[in-house]
Each structure stands twice: as C-alpha cells, then as structure tokens.
Amino acid sequence: MGADPTGIVVGLGLPPEAATGWLDDLTDGFRDECDLVGASVVGGDITRCDLVVIAVTAMGDLGGRAPVTRSGARPGDVVAVAGRLGHAAAGLALLHGGRTEPAELVDAHRRPEPPYARGPEAAALGATSMLDVSDGLFQDLGHVAKASRTGIVLAPESFAVHPLLAEAARLLGADPLEWMLSGGEDHALAATFPAGVRLPPAWTVVGQVIDGEGVQVTGRPMGRGGWDHFSEWRFPLM
Amino acid sequence: MGADPTGIVVGLGLPPEAATGWLDDLTDGFRDECDLVGASVVGGDITRCDLVVIAVTAMGDLGGRAPVTRSGARPGDVVAVAGRLGHAAAGLALLHGGRTEPAELVDAHRRPEPPYARGPEAAALGATSMLDVSDGLFQDLGHVAKASRTGIVLAPESFAVHPLLAEAARLLGADPLEWMLSGGEDHALAATFPAGVRLPPAWTVVGQVIDGEGVQVTGRPMGRGGWDHFSEWRFPLM
Known part of the structure; x- marks a missing residue:
C-alpha cells in the first residue's frame, strides 16, 4: 500500500513440547527480516496450542499519504x-x-x-x-x-x-x-x-x-490460476 | 497502556468445513465489541487450518502521550x-x-x-x-x-x-x-x-x-496463582 514498514506483532500458539532451539531460530528470523527494512518486533502474545500457529500483523507508516489500494486501476494504465x-x-x-x-x-x-x-x-x-x-x-x-x-x-x-x-x-x-x-x-x-x-x-x-x-x-485460453486457500493444490492455468 | 482503541486486525485459520453461520456470528461479535469503543475491524487475513485459530491484534492511539507500561510503579504508589x-x-x-x-x-x-x-x-x-x-x-x-x-x-x-x-x-x-x-x-x-x-x-x-x-x-501465605499458559489448570493460591 506504499507505507514504510515500522513494526510487526507476532502471536504464537505453541505446544508445550515445542523445541526452544527452533523458537530461537524463529525469533532470529523475525529480527533479521525486520532489520532489512528498519522495522522491529514491537509486541505479541503467546498461548498454548496443539499446533504451532504463527500470526503476524505488519504495520507501516504512510507519512500522511493515501494508501495505494486494489481499487484504483483505470483503463489505459x-x-x-x-x-x-x-x-x-x-x-x-x-x-x-x-x-x-x-x-x-x-x-x-x-x-x-x-x-x-x-x-x-x-x-x-x-x-x-x-x-x-x-x-x-x-x-x-x-x-x-x-x-x-x-x-x-x-x-x-x-x-x-x-x-x-x-x-x-x-x-x-x-x-x-x-x-x-x-x-x-x-x-x-x-x-x-x-x-x-x-x-x-x-x-x-x-x-x-x-x-x-x-x-x-494474450494467446492463452482463459483459466483459473493461483492459490486457493481452501484447496490442497494449486490450480494450473488451463 | 492508556491508548484510545482505534481498530483491530483479525487473522483466521479455519477448516474448510467450518460452519459459515458460526463465522457470521463471530464477525458480528467483533463488530459489536469494537462499536463499544468506536473502533473497527480494519483488516485481516484468512487461511486454511486443521483447527479454528483466531489471532487478533488491537491497535490504539496514544495521542502523543507516553504509554503506561508495567515498569513505572514506585514504592509508595x-x-x-x-x-x-x-x-x-x-x-x-x-x-x-x-x-x-x-x-x-x-x-x-x-x-x-x-x-x-x-x-x-x-x-x-x-x-x-x-x-x-x-x-x-x-x-x-x-x-x-x-x-x-x-x-x-x-x-x-x-x-x-x-x-x-x-x-x-x-x-x-x-x-x-x-x-x-x-x-x-x-x-x-x-x-x-x-x-x-x-x-x-x-x-x-x-x-x-x-x-x-x-x-x-496480607494474612495469606505466599503461593502461586493465576493462569499458566502451558499448564492445563489454574494453580490455586495455597
């Protein structure tokens, strides 16, 4: 949307037996990726879960500019x-x-x-x-x-x-x-x-x-392509 | 922390068979609770998951004030x-x-x-x-x-x-x-x-x-109390 990244919030659901070494690596990964853009991990929460669940919210600063959304394309662009x-x-x-x-x-x-x-x-x-x-x-x-x-x-x-x-x-x-x-x-x-x-x-x-x-x-029959979050597999372009 | 609530971001992990009526009720609940404070659901994401997982990030505006954190208590307060x-x-x-x-x-x-x-x-x-x-x-x-x-x-x-x-x-x-x-x-x-x-x-x-x-x-022996996220049960005060 054109914002400058500022920080991420990480919510973790973890089984009690989750390996702490793996968790350290994950934390390092978040930090390293944030470092690429001058952002940081600014908060989060942790809870017990049967699965490992990772929920990330990324925030940015538009500096007063309007966000670039999906809805502004015009014919001729x-x-x-x-x-x-x-x-x-x-x-x-x-x-x-x-x-x-x-x-x-x-x-x-x-x-x-x-x-x-x-x-x-x-x-x-x-x-x-x-x-x-x-x-x-x-x-x-x-x-x-x-x-x-x-x-x-x-x-x-x-x-x-x-x-x-x-x-x-x-x-x-x-x-x-x-x-x-x-x-x-x-x-x-x-x-x-x-x-x-x-x-x-x-x-x-x-x-x-x-x-x-x-x-x-152009030149290809219409088809459906891309990831469907509720299907196991990608649909190939037909 | 003393901020005025502005919005929440909701991440949902859902099994494909999750009942849509239930999902409508959940959405209504988020909206109704946000309405209590003049906030709104400003975004989110959805993905497939074997469990129903709900991750909420709440945001607020401090209006330039310093956040009230956990670390400022002083003896005598x-x-x-x-x-x-x-x-x-x-x-x-x-x-x-x-x-x-x-x-x-x-x-x-x-x-x-x-x-x-x-x-x-x-x-x-x-x-x-x-x-x-x-x-x-x-x-x-x-x-x-x-x-x-x-x-x-x-x-x-x-x-x-x-x-x-x-x-x-x-x-x-x-x-x-x-x-x-x-x-x-x-x-x-x-x-x-x-x-x-x-x-x-x-x-x-x-x-x-x-x-x-x-x-x-005062008057009660020291004990451990409260919720431990990685234990099944609350520990009573002893």
Whole structure:
C-alpha cells in the first residue's frame, strides 16, 4: 500500500513440547527480516496450542499519504511487476520432484525476498493500485480487476523467463510461464501506473488495464490460476 | 497502556468445513465489541487450518502521550483495580460444577466486559503502571512488580466480595477471594498511582507498592496463582 514498514506483532500458539532451539531460530528470523527494512518486533502474545500457529500483523507508516489500494486501476494504465515471479513455485515443484537443484530456486521457495523498497517507490511514482503477489499474479491481478471494475490483459512475451526457471522447467517438463503466472510466495509487487509513467529498471511492464472484467493472457485460453486457500493444490492455468 | 482503541486486525485459520453461520456470528461479535469503543475491524487475513485459530491484534492511539507500561510503579504508589474481579472464574467454576446459575457469573465468563474507558482515564490520572488482568490479579501484578523492581502488598479486606460471588462460593464450597486474586479473563484493569491521588469511584484501592519484590497478600501465605499458559489448570493460591 506504499507505507514504510515500522513494526510487526507476532502471536504464537505453541505446544508445550515445542523445541526452544527452533523458537530461537524463529525469533532470529523475525529480527533479521525486520532489520532489512528498519522495522522491529514491537509486541505479541503467546498461548498454548496443539499446533504451532504463527500470526503476524505488519504495520507501516504512510507519512500522511493515501494508501495505494486494489481499487484504483483505470483503463489505459499499465500493469508492472517488481521482484521475482515463479521462482518459489519452481523451487516447490523441484522439491516435490525430489530435487534440490537449482539451489537458488529451492532457496527462493524457502526464503522469499520481497522487494520491500519497491512499495513506497511505486506509491511515489503515482501507482493507481498495488498488491503483493502472494497467491499468483493471475489470481492477485484478478483482485485488482474486480476491485477496480476493470479488465486486465497480460502480454506473455513481456515476461522474461529467467535462465534458472527455464532450466527447472526442462528438468521437470514444465512450463515456466505457468509458474510465473500462477505461482505465489515470491511476494513480488504488482502495480498499475498511468500510461506514460517512466519506471525504474526494477519494474517490468507486463500488461495493460482495459475496459472490461477479469484477467486475460494474450494467446492463452482463459483459466483459473493461483492459490486457493481452501484447496490442497494449486490450480494450473488451463 | 492508556491508548484510545482505534481498530483491530483479525487473522483466521479455519477448516474448510467450518460452519459459515458460526463465522457470521463471530464477525458480528467483533463488530459489536469494537462499536463499544468506536473502533473497527480494519483488516485481516484468512487461511486454511486443521483447527479454528483466531489471532487478533488491537491497535490504539496514544495521542502523543507516553504509554503506561508495567515498569513505572514506585514504592509508595497505591495499587487500584477497575472492573470485575473473579466473576469469570466463578462462572467457569460453576460450569465445571454442572451449574448455570447464577447466570450473571456464567455470562461474565462467556462474555467479559472489560472496563475500556478506564484505561485512558487512568493514564490521565497519572497512572505509573498499568495492565489488564487476564491471567489473575496476583500473577499479573507480579509482572508489574518484576518489571518495576518493586514489591506489592495487597490488603484482602479491601476487596469487596460481590454478593453473587459469595453465593457461588457457598454453592461450590469455594473461597471467593481466591477467584478474585487468581481468576483472570474478566479483563479488569490494575494500575498503580502516586499516593494521594483522588480516584473516581470506578477504581478501588487494593494495595500498595513497597520496596522489595513479588506480590504478598496480607494474612495469606505466599503461593502461586493465576493462569499458566502451558499448564492445563489454574494453580490455586495455597
């Protein structure tokens, strides 16, 4: 939404037998990730639970600016993304296939690297809508299209397939573009900007906002993609 | 801490088969409770989970004032409480005993009524430390004593035993003062104030901050009381 991160609150549910070494590692991880953006763990709570449950609330400061929401996209805007797309999905597919190489992709699944600085940057550049890609670009842009009452067209040729994704796809007989369109958990940012905006190199224009509804991928039949929180598996783009 | 409540964020973990009627009731409950203080549900997230998990982060605005923490109690301060003490514990004991009367106590367990307005009031009155009594007065004041590097002495005769508590204690053969000292979940507020403060009637002075450590109850042997999150049962005061 364009805010500068300030702090997180962590709620933990733990079984009494939870290993304390593991808990120390978790705490260190929160601290290290917060350090990346100058935020800190400012509070939380702990309770007994049969499962390990971790609930995090992240807070930021807009400095008086209006938040960039999902509902501001307008026909004619360009759609751009910053951060990795499909790397985490490829890493998960590799692990499911019993592979640990390419290690960079497995690491991408295990330790995402959200492009934190791009959020405030996009806001300063006049982004009309924005969200992070947690459930897959296709599905998350669907949220933007719906909230903004517009359609979105993605141009597949604008997605530069990273050599590692191409390698993993060859190993697994998969389609790297499907990972990029329907894989979440890289926590890339997707935003819309007024046409004519000059974007820094971290941003790649991948489509356009149009009159209409839903998300289309030029040259690909419409399908459902992305993570459904109440289904076991990802639905592939069909 | 003396802030005015502004909003809550709710994280939900739900099994796919969770009844939606129940979820509507939960949502209504959040809204109704927020309405009591002019706050609102400002966000949240939802995910699949084998258990129903509810994680709430509450936010408030200090309006530039310093937060009232646990660490500011000073020897000579008075200890005062606002809100019900022991009602929820008595209600739970009644339910465990197979009773549903007195209904007011069972309701107190099922639907606590935290004295929300007393928090900012205490801050304005110059409270030196404050917390809500969620784990039992004895245990929670122990947190204040420890954080403030002081001792606390409670005067049992200052606790007015509510007639309903006396009735429930008679029915169950229990000690109402034990409920008041070790029962949490009424979410009363406990605060320390400089000696000589003039407190509104909602506040009852129940003790004093002293040089020393720990919490003592005059005339009762020291014991451990309150809720241990990693134990199944409350430890009675011994």
